[in-house]
Amino acid sequence: MFRNEKDRNSVADIQSVDSGSGSGHHVKEQQNNLWRCGMKKNEFLHSLRGTKQKYKRLSLSPIRYAGGKSLAVGHIVEALPNGIKRIISPFLGGGSIETALNLRLGVEIIACDILEPLVIYWQQQINNPTDLYHELSKLRPDKETYKEVKNQLKRYWETKKGLSDLEVATLYFFNHNLSYGPSFLGWASSVYLDEGRYKKMIERVRDFRTEASFKVSCESFEQLFEKYPTDFFYCDPPYMLKDDCPTSKMFAGIYPQRNFPTHHKGFNHGVLHACLENHKGGFVLSYNHCEKTTQLYKNYIKSHPTWQYTMGQGETRISFNRKEGTNIKLSHEILAVKI
Numbered sequence: 001m002f003r004n005e006k007d008r009n010s011v012a013d014i015q016s017v018d019s020g021s022g023s024g025h026h027v028k029e030q031q032n033n034l035w036r037c038g039m040k041k042n043e044f045l046h047s048l049r050g051t052k053q054k055y056k057r058l059s060l061s062p063i064r065y066a067g068g069k070s071l072a073v074g075h076i077v078e079a080l081p082n083g084i085k086r087i088i089s090p091f092l093g094g095g096s097i098e099t100a101l102n103l104r105l106g107v108e109i110i111a112c113d114i115l116e117p118l119v120i121y122w123q124q125q126i127n128n129p130t131d132l133y134h135e136l137s138k139l140r141p142d143k144e145t146y147k148e149v150k151n152q153l154k155r156y157w158e159t160k161k162g163l164s165d166l167e168v169a170t171l172y173f174f175n176h177n178l179s180y181g182p183s184f185l186g187w188a189s190s191v192y193l194d195e196g197r198y199k200k201m202i203e204r205v206r207d208f209r210t211e212a213s214f215k216v217s218c219e220s221f222e223q224l225f226e227k228y229p230t231d232f233f234y235c236d237p238p239y240m241l242k243d244d245c246p247t248s249k250m251f252a253g254i255y256p257q258r259n260f261p262t263h264h265k266g267f268n269h270g271v272l273h274a275c276l277e278n279h280k281g282g283f284v285l286s287y288n289h290c291e292k293t294t295q296l297y298k299n300y301i302k303s304h305p306t307w308q309y310t311m312g313q314g315e316t317r318i319s320f321n322r323k324e325g326t327n328i329k330l331s332h333e334i335l336a337v338k339i
């Protein structure tokens, strides 16, 4: 459970202060620990500083993912409390934020996603990277193999039987990472059907090692809110579609795939809002910017971060954070935070 003696001590110190039994010495120790964690976070953020953007992209996850947050890592880590030890993430997807927190800052992750083959892939990636690499190294990144893999994965998706977890993870990774988009059961990307690229890609699978506990389950987000009522959550739900809010710029669902967006179209944004309103712990929520999301989370919106800033993309609307009349363009994202 504890990575080393230092971690165990820091938890013990914090507990003794929280329970009110801490001596002056313990209080000082706790402050030192939090300061050290804060330093770690600050050093990490400093290492991500960019020139054009506030923070550079960080991609530690071996999988590509639609709606991935590799450009948002700095903004989201900045919004988290210093010294946080564990994060609950109910919409894992490609896990950009979770891998950064776990691998670079040693934060424990408890995550879920509703897409079963993705969850099986993550479980194998975390617990069985060497076998997963060996299975992937048997496949050739060419059109014929892509077609065969897609057919096998489609059969599994329709019947939910006939394959071991290692086989599902192998097929899922191959199909998804070599696809255009990327997209589940999608079309091959000519860019990714390439020996050299494929070799590098699967070496990342082989070399992936977590720094602290990282658990992934296949369930819907409500269940994690029920199980962890006081923990800190990071939520990156499917973005609100135009069907749900006329000012949304997202016309069609993408999860798990544009042609069958069963985990996106009809997603219950109201239930997520109720879970977050009733939650006793803190949270960071990344969402798309539209009237309904800003209305629902008006008490928590911290910023319109600039990882997808539309500057220079031809829009001339007024920034949310600027005085009326200044002609700065809007970000498409919002970050809502409760500490």
Ligand SMILES: C[S@@+](CC[C@H](N)C(=O)[O-])C[C@H]1O[C@@H](n2cnc3c(N)ncnc32)[C@H](O)[C@@H]1O
Pocket: 065, 066, 067, 068, 069, 070, 090, 091, 092, 093, 094, 095, 096, 097, 112, 113, 114, 115, 219, 220, 221, 222, 236, 237, 238, 239, 255, 256, 263, 264, 267
């Ligand atoms: C925006 S993506 C997360 C992207 C991720 N942050 C990344 O960096 O790759 C949203 C995820 O929510 C998942 N999802 C959709 N409905 C869900 C539900 N009811 N419960 C849990 N996960 C769900 C989708 O499968 C998708 O992977």
